[in-house]
Amino acid sequence: NAGVMQNPRHLVRRRGQEARLRCSPMKGHSHVYWYRQLPEEGLKFMVYLQKENIIDESGMPKERFSAEFPKEGPSILRIQQVVRGDSAAYFCASSPPTASRGPGELFFGEGSRLTVL
């Protein structure tokens, strides 16, 4: 019974490069959430997706960041032209379809830690 799988666990990029973070939700889950964790700041919501739809992207920076959750395959958080301030842990969480889920009960992956040199 695999949980939420994120890869890579650690990613190092130089300024200006692109970072791609992948998230496979738990089996049967159709909702995916991305959060960013900066030191001393807790988790900040970035984006909420269902298959092929972005439901809420109110926490996404306006530039360089994008997310998708295609019909087939994992959800991907893409950061273009990374800067040092993008260094953080990025967590993906999933939840089951609305009819069967406990409200707000998110299941988290172990995170992807991005370091920008």
Next chain:
Amino acid sequence: AQSVTQLDSQVPVFEEAPVELRCNYSSSVSVYLFWYVQYPNQGLQLLLKYLSGSTLVKGINGFEAEFNKSQTSFHLRKPSVHISDTAEYFCAVSDPRGNTPLVFGKGTRLSVIA
């Protein structure tokens, strides 16, 4: 908009002593409340949640929390901590009316000292 304040960023406590981690929320509507735990280099794991009903909620690993609507608080307690409880604890709030994302506090780092 909803927000969560965790009043203590760090809480050191001796092993077998009781602990309380404080959480206050701000919301103009009814809320769902959660506590999550994060062990080093891992993701978040749900400890307990309040949706409705009894204001005293029991969770895993001997933790419990009490919802106090008049004080807008949801403090987490454990009567006797263990070394293995050393972790970061996050309080979170959500709006029951829709598929809104969880809003997290900044976290409290619990350090249990032998």
